Amino acid sequence: xxxxxxxxxxxxxxxxxxxxxxxxxxxxxxxxxxxxxxxxxxxxxxxxxxxxxxxxxxxxxxxxxxxxxxxxxxxxxxxxxxxxxxxxxxxxxxxxxxxxxxxxxxxxxxxxxxxxxxxxxxxxxxxxxxxxxxxxxxxxxxxxxxxxxxxxxxxxxxxxxxxxxxxxxxxxxxxxxxxxxxxxxxxxxxxxxxxxxxxxxxxxxxxxxxxxxxxxxxxxxxxxxxxxxxxxxxxx
Amino acid sequence: xxxxxxxxxxxxxxxxxxxxxxxxxxxxxxxxxxxxxxxxxxxxxxxxxxxxxxxxxxxxxxxxxxxxxxxxxxxxxxxxxxxxxxxxxxxxxxxxxxxxxxxxxxxxxxxxxxxxxxxxxxxxxxxxxxxxxxxxxxxxxxxxxxxxxxxxxxxxxxxxxxxxxxxxxxxxxxxxxxxxxxxxxxxxxxxxxxxxxxxxxxxxxxxxxxxxxxxxxxxxxxxxxxxxxxxxxxxx
DNA sequence: GAGTGGTCTAGACCACCAA
DNA sequence: TGGTGGTCTAGACCACTCC
Numbered sequence: 001x002x003x004x005x006x007x008x009x010x011x012x013x014x015x016x017x018x019x020x021x022x023x024x025x026x027x028x029x030x031x032x033x034x035x036x037x038x039x040x041x042x043x044x045x046x047x048x049x050x051x052x053x054x055x056x057x058x059x060x061x062x063x064x065x066x067x068x069x070x071x072x073x074x075x076x077x078x079x080x081x082x083x084x085x086x087x088x089x090x091x092x093x094x095x096x097x098x099x100x101x102x103x104x105x106x107x108x109x110x111x112x113x114x115x116x117x118x119x120x121x122x123x124x125x126x127x128x129x130x131x132x133x134x135x136x137x138x139x140x141x142x143x144x145x146x147x148x149x150x151x152x153x154x155x156x157x158x159x160x161x162x163x164x165x166x167x168x169x170x171x172x173x174x175x176x177x178x179x180x181x182x183x184x185x186x187x188x189x190x191x192x193x194x195x196x197x198x199x200x201x202x203x204x205x206x207x208x209x210x211x212x213x214x215x216x217x218x219x220x221x222x223x224x225x226x227x228x229x230x231x232x233x234x235x236x
Numbered sequence: 237x238x239x240x241x242x243x244x245x246x247x248x249x250x251x252x253x254x255x256x257x258x259x260x261x262x263x264x265x266x267x268x269x270x271x272x273x274x275x276x277x278x279x280x281x282x283x284x285x286x287x288x289x290x291x292x293x294x295x296x297x298x299x300x301x302x303x304x305x306x307x308x309x310x311x312x313x314x315x316x317x318x319x320x321x322x323x324x325x326x327x328x329x330x331x332x333x334x335x336x337x338x339x340x341x342x343x344x345x346x347x348x349x350x351x352x353x354x355x356x357x358x359x360x361x362x363x364x365x366x367x368x369x370x371x372x373x374x375x376x377x378x379x380x381x382x383x384x385x386x387x388x389x390x391x392x393x394x395x396x397x398x399x400x401x402x403x404x405x406x407x408x409x410x411x412x413x414x415x416x417x418x419x420x421x422x423x424x425x426x427x428x429x430x431x432x433x434x435x436x437x438x439x440x441x442x443x444x445x446x447x448x449x450x451x452x453x454x455x456x457x458x459x460x461x462x463x464x465x466x467x468x469x470x471x472x
Numbered sequence: 473g474a475g476t477g478g479t480c481t482a483g484a485c486c487a488c489c490a491a
Numbered sequence: 492t493g494g495t496g497g498t499c500t501a502g503a504c505c506a507c508t509c510c
C-alpha cells in the first residue's frame with residue numbers, strides 16, 4: 001500500500017455520504033474479514049458485485065481491494081477472483097532515513113567522524129573505496145558505518161570528501177540505485193568495533209547490512225554496527 | 237503500491253503504445269530524478285502538464301506519482317505541488333509470516349514445543365495468559381516465543397490448546413488486530429534462553445518485539461528470541 | 473472459452489494550503 | 492483565494508487463467 005497513507009487519518013467526507021470512498025470500502029471489507037463473515041481462504045464477491053453493493057464505481061472497489069492485497073490480507077488473481085488469505089503474511093513498512101536524520105529525529109545532536117578511507121578491490125566488483133566512520137548522538141557513539149563503494153558505479157567518487165560529509169549522506173544525492181536489500185542480525189562486538197563504539201568487546205550489537213545496485217552494477221555495500229541497546233522499529 | 241506488481245514484471249502493452257501506462261510514467265519520472273534533470277528539492281510539473289506531455293490521462297500520472305511518493309522519492313502537497321525529496325527516506329517492506337511458514341520457506345521442517353503456559357496479570361492490561369514456546373527448524377532451535385495474551389481482548393482464549401497449535405498461529409485466525417508495532421534489537425542470551433536455544437549464555441541473539449492492539453485494547457505482546465546467526469531480510 | 477482483475481480515459485467535484 | 496493533488500464515475504479494452 002501507499003506508505004503515505006499510514007498514520008493518523010481521517011476519512012474524507014466527499015459527497016457527504018452519497019457514495020463510498022475507497023477507504024470506506026476497505027474498512028467495510030476489513031470488518032467482514034475480521035468478523036469471519038468471509039473466513040480465511042474464502043472467495044469474496046467480485047469487484048462488480050461489491051461496487052453494486054456499496055453503490056460506487058468498480059474502480060473504487062478495485063483500489064480498496066488492491067490496498068488490502070498489498071497489506072497481505074487478500075490474495076487476488078485474474079479469473080481466479082479474490083480470496084481472504086489463509087495465513088496472512090503481514091507487512092510492515094520500514095523507514096530508512098539518512099543517519100543524520102535518524103539521530104535528529106530522536107532529538108539528539110548528530111556528530112560524525114571519518115575513521116578510515118582507503119582504496120581497495122572487491123571481488124566481483126572491481127576497484128572500490130573503503131570507508132569506515134563513526135556517527136554520534138549527543139556525543140555518544142551511535143553507530144559505525146563500514147562500507148565499500150564501487151568506483152565503476154559512482155562517477156565522481158574520487159572527488160568526494162567523506163571527512164566533510166558522511167558517505168551515507170553523500171551517496172543519497174550522488175549514487176542513485178535501482179534496488180537493494182537489507183538484513184538485520186545480532187553480533188558480538190569485535191575488539192575494533194568495541195573500541196570505536198565505546199562498549200565492551202563481545203557486547204551484543206545490532207548490525208544492519210545493506211547492499212544496493214544500479215541495474216546489474218553493484219553500487220555499495222555497508223554494515224552499520226549500532227551501539228548496544230539500539231532498536232529498529234516499524235509499524236504493523 | 238500493490239505488492240503483487242513487484243518482482244519480474246513486463247510492461248503491459250495495452251493499446252500498442254498509443255499511450256503510457258502508469259508504470260511507464262513512473263519509470264520516466266524516475267529517470268529524470270536520477271538524471272538530476274529534476275534535482276533534489278526541485279518542484280516538478282503538475283499532473284495536468286505531465287499528462288499532456290506523456291499523452292495520457294491525469295489519473296495515470298497521479299497513480300505513478302503516488303507510487304513514487306509512497307516509495308519516499310517524491311513529496312506531494314495540495315496546492316504546494318510535487319517535489320523531489322531532498323533527503324529521501326527509503327522504505328523497505330518487511331514480510332512477517334507465521335513462524336511455521338517462515339521455517340518452511342527456508343526448506344526446513346518446523347517443529348514446536350510448548351514450554352510454559354500460565355495465567356498472570358499484566359499491568360495496565362489485566363488478566364493474561366503467559367506462554368513460552370520453542371520453534372525448531374529441522375530439529376534445531378529456531379526461536380523462542382515469549383508472550384502474554386490479553387484475556388479481555390481475545391474471546392475463547394482459555395479454550396485454546398497451545399500445546400497443539402502455537403499461539404503465533406492460533407492468534408492469526410482468532411485475534412484480529414487493527415494495528416501494532418515491531419522492534420528489532422540485539423541482546424545477550426540469558427541463561428534460560430541459552431538453555432532452551434542450545435547456545436552459550438551471553439551469545440548475541442536477535443530479538444523481535446511485537447505488540448498488537450484491537451482498537452484501544454491491547455491484544456498481545458511477544459518477544460521472539462532467535463537462535464544466534466539469524467537474519468531478518470527485506471528488499472529496498 | 474469466458475469470467476475476473478488490471479488498467480486507461482475524460483470529466484468532474486472537492487479538500488487543502490501556499491501564495 | 493486560486494492552484495494543486497485526491498478522489499469518484501462510467502465506460503471501455505485487455506491480460507490472465509481457471510474451467
